[in-house]
Amino acid sequence: MTATDSGERALEDRFEAVVGADQRVEPRDWMPEAYRATLVRQIAQHAHSEIIGMQPEGNWLTRAPSLRRKAILLAKAQDEAGHGLYLYAAAETLGVDRAELTEKLIDGRQKYSSIFNYPTLTFADVGVIGWLVDGAAICNQVPLCRCSYGPYARAMVRICKEESFHQRQGYELLMTLMRGTEAQRAMVQDAVDRWWWPSLMMFGPPDGDSPNTERSMAWRIKRHTNDELRQRFVDMTVPQAQHLGVTLPDPALAWNEERGGWDFGEPDWSELKQVIKGNGPCNAERVERRRAAHEDGAWVREAALAHAEKKRRSAQ
Numbered sequence: 001m002t003a004t005d006s007g008e009r010a011l012e013d014r015f016e017a018v019v020g021a022d023q024r025v026e027p028r029d030w031m032p033e034a035y036r037a038t039l040v041r042q043i044a045q046h047a048h049s050e051i052i053g054m055q056p057e058g059n060w061l062t063r064a065p066s067l068r069r070k071a072i073l074l075a076k077a078q079d080e081a082g083h084g085l086y087l088y089a090a091a092e093t094l095g096v097d098r099a100e101l102t103e104k105l106i107d108g109r110q111k112y113s114s115i116f117n118y119p120t121l122t123f124a125d126v127g128v129i130g131w132l133v134d135g136a137a138i139c140n141q142v143p144l145c146r147c148s149y150g151p152y153a154r155a156m157v158r159i160c161k162e163e164s165f166h167q168r169q170g171y172e173l174l175m176t177l178m179r180g181t182e183a184q185r186a187m188v189q190d191a192v193d194r195w196w197w198p199s200l201m202m203f204g205p206p207d208g209d210s211p212n213t214e215r216s217m218a219w220r221i222k223r224h225t226n227d228e229l230r231q232r233f234v235d236m237t238v239p240q241a242q243h244l245g246v247t248l249p250d251p252a253l254a255w256n257e258e259r260g261g262w263d264f265g266e267p268d269w270s271e272l273k274q275v276i277k278g279n280g281p282c283n284a285e286r287v288e289r290r291r292a293a294h295e296d297g298a299w300v301r302e303a304a305l306a307h308a309e310k311k312r313r314s315a316q
């Protein structure tokens with residue numbers, strides 16, 4: 001064994017010990033290249049999802065039915081922008097550049113969540129996104145607060161607090177609509193019918209078709225499998241649907257006494273594959289809008305850089 005080999009082995013052992021003891025890996029620590037690449041992939045996708053995720057609801061900002069609803073929606077969209085920024089900052093601690101990640105998003109080399117490729121057809125969609133989409137995001141993201149990579153785990157703490165407000169505002173909006181007219185109740189049911197299955201798909205493919213889960217679990221990036229979190233979400237959501245007075249569009253949904261959980265039907269995995277490939281109902285529109293916003297913002301980035309340079313020079 002060469003000195004380099006033994007040095008490398010010691011670094012690997014130390015990394016494994018830190019992860020095994022549930023301590024945090026920090027940016028300056030040695031880490032395997034594959035661990036770093038996995039984190040960059042996941043954190044970048046997550047950041048892109050937060051930023052692209054502003055679009056479906058942003059569609060309703062100018063048409064919110066009251067000043068109160070508009071202020072809530074505006075605050076929520078701003079929170080999502082903030083989440084994107086924390087996450088890009090967390091990714092940058094791994095040696096990548098945010099500008100480069102954005103380029104990869106807009107030229108299709110990096111992904112974002114499938115859920116944001118569906119249209120928001122009525123204002124009830126705003127409520128259902130809060131309840132189901134943010135609810136699913138919370139289920140998936142609370143365990144990420146215990147992720148082995150320190151900057152990602154810490155970013156998730158604040159993000160989850162804000163997501164929990166987002167979920168509650170969605171549920172409160174839906175409760176209000178359900179207390180309204182027959183037409184408003186029908187609008188909520190229609191939105192639930194459209195968003196239920198895509199929300200289940202947010203958790204990713206079934207465990208047997210998830211190439212990354214095993215390794216990410218071993219590294220304690222992911223703390224639960226996709227199917228475990230999907231089940232947790234269904235168990236949490238069914239009683240909320242009953243309280244709300246809506247039907248979830250799944251005839252297979254049934255309480256399983258033995259397991260102490262809800263049985264549910266199989267999502268259409270071919271649809272998820274198509275959406276991930278870029279063939280969902282709104283993929284092209286979402287990416288195009290992101291590209292246009294990035295290009296429109298070029299002058300702001302240039303001005304900020306010029307200002308920073310001017311300050312640096314005057315400090316010399």
Ligand code: 3HC
Nearest residue numbers: 042046049112113114134137201202203204210211212213
């Ligand atoms: N949408 C798009 N791509 C998806 C996906 C989805 N719902 N689910 C899985 N994929 C992709 C994966 O990225 C992977 O592709 P890649 O290897 O090219 O990156 C492939 O499908 C196989 O899936 P795996 O299960 O093997 O992948 P992961 O182990 O990475 O698990 C994940 C996928 C559960 C989404 C995981 O990456 C994760 O937990 N990410 C962090 C949370 C996140 O990004 N959430 C997105 C929503 S953010 C949000 O909801 C904002 C809020 O404001 C509502």
